[in-house]
Amino acid sequence: xxxxxxxxxxxxxxxxxxxxxxxxxxxxxxxxxxxxxxxxxxxxxxxxxxxxxxxxxxxxxxxxxxxxxxxxxxxxxxxxxxxxxxxxxxxxxxxxxxxxxxxxxxxxxxxxxxxxxxxxxxxxxxxxxxxxxxxxxxxxxxxxxxxxxxxxxxxxxxxxxxxxxxxxxxxxxxxxxxxxxxxxxxxxxxxxxxxxxxxxxxxxxxxxxxxxxxxxxxxxxxxxxxxxxxxxxxxxxxxxxxxxxxxxxxxxxxxxxxxxxxxxxxxxxxxxxxxxxxxxxxxxxxxxxxxxxxxxxxxxxxxxxxxxxxxxxxxxxxxxxxxxxxxxxxxxxxxxxxxxxxxxxxxxxxxxxxxxxxxxxxxxxxxxxxxxxxxxxxxx
Numbered sequence: 001x002x003x004x005x006x007x008x009x010x011x012x013x014x015x016x017x018x019x020x021x022x023x024x025x026x027x028x029x030x031x032x033x034x035x036x037x038x039x040x041x042x043x044x045x046x047x048x049x050x051x052x053x054x055x056x057x058x059x060x061x062x063x064x065x066x067x068x069x070x071x072x073x074x075x076x077x078x079x080x081x082x083x084x085x086x087x088x089x090x091x092x093x094x095x096x097x098x099x100x101x102x103x104x105x106x107x108x109x110x111x112x113x114x115x116x117x118x119x120x121x122x123x124x125x126x127x128x129x130x131x132x133x134x135x136x137x138x139x140x141x142x143x144x145x146x147x148x149x150x151x152x153x154x155x156x157x158x159x160x161x162x163x164x165x166x167x168x169x170x171x172x173x174x175x176x177x178x179x180x181x182x183x184x185x186x187x188x189x190x191x192x193x194x195x196x197x198x199x200x201x202x203x204x205x206x207x208x209x210x211x212x213x214x215x216x217x218x219x220x221x222x223x224x225x226x227x228x229x230x231x232x233x234x235x236x237x238x239x240x241x242x243x244x245x246x247x248x249x250x251x252x253x254x255x256x257x258x259x260x261x262x263x264x265x266x267x268x269x270x271x272x273x274x275x276x277x278x279x280x281x282x283x284x285x286x287x288x289x290x291x292x293x294x295x296x297x298x299x300x301x302x303x304x305x306x307x308x309x310x311x312x313x314x315x316x317x318x319x320x321x322x323x324x325x326x327x328x329x330x331x332x333x334x335x336x337x338x339x340x341x342x343x344x345x346x347x348x349x350x351x352x353x354x355x356x357x358x359x360x361x362x363x364x365x366x367x368x369x370x371x372x373x374x375x376x377x378x379x380x
Contacts, residue, residue: 014044112147212284286327322352
């Protein structure tokens with residue numbers, strides 16, 4: 001192994017999103033004196049962030065291979081494949097990496113197709129999400145496992161579901177700590193017409209049914225029938241369904257008579273105002289691979305209500321500042337929200353124990369050391 005490891009991160013989506021944020025963090029946190037990192041991805045927010053960090057970025061036209069619910073995406077993907085492979089081989093020749101750190105199944109497969117089996121460099125498949133459901137799921141899984149020399153996952157649940165009995169290294173994601181306490185939460189509440197004494201819950205993520213948003217709104221409807229004063233802030237959008245998703249959810253909350261308690265904030269580039277405005281964070285997603293937003297809430301001492309599954313369960317199980325509920329259970333979620341609202345001990349535990357938990361287990365240093373150790377293990 002050379003003194004400085006050369007790593008090529010291969011990402012098939014432009015961001016913004018959880019995977020792209022993790023890649024941005026890895027590039028920022030790994031020691032530059034021992035790791036030379038390059039990112040290849042479609043032009044977009046990730047590329048701009050990497051360039052702003054002073055790292056090398058190569059645009060790769062992955063657009064035809066982006067995730068989509070439209071089955072017609074398959075034919076453009078087949079046509080774009082050879083061109084993408086040519087561009088990727090050109091990037092590999094320029095970078096001469098020791099490891100291609102592939103951040104999706106597609107990236108791992110394309111990396112192997114680009115270099116073949118005889119090439120000296122290694123391919124690390126880092127899984128940040130569950131594989132999409134569908135007829136080709138097992139095909140993608142087998143091809144990606146066959147393409148990779150080593151595999152990593154963001155949680156034990158993802159590792160088990162994607163890799164089964166295969167050897168895999170679990171590397172939890174991490175978050176940076178808020179620089180200092182923000183004080184503009186009340187100003188945002190005022191802008192949104194929320195009384196200063198009201199309790200406010202918050203959700204940040206995609207506004208899609210697969211994220212459990214319908215369950216959350218149904219739980220709020222059940223709470224409202226008990227004269228609850230809980231307001232709900234929804235930060236995010238629906239990249240797959242666009243404005244039609246927002247119209248769908250707005251019609252539902254009007255139908256259920258809870259539109260006076262729900263505020264749609266759209267996608268926020270800076271979530272500090274959002275977190276400063278809420279009293280509890282809610283993640284109703286039934287299949288969440290990790291849950292960076294959970295760490296962001298805990299780092300600020302905010303109690304969390306989440307599903308007892310996936311990454312959030314790994315983070316929160318046994319933690320007294322959170323309540324876990326079964327997935328798809330609106331009544332159970334409503335009960336958990338009532339408990340969190342009324343139980344001051346949950347809020348106290350979140351404030352006292354949340355920040356230390358994030359510092360000790362999910363800090364940038366912990367994640368960087370884990371990734372660096374895996375790189376060193378792979379290279380002779």
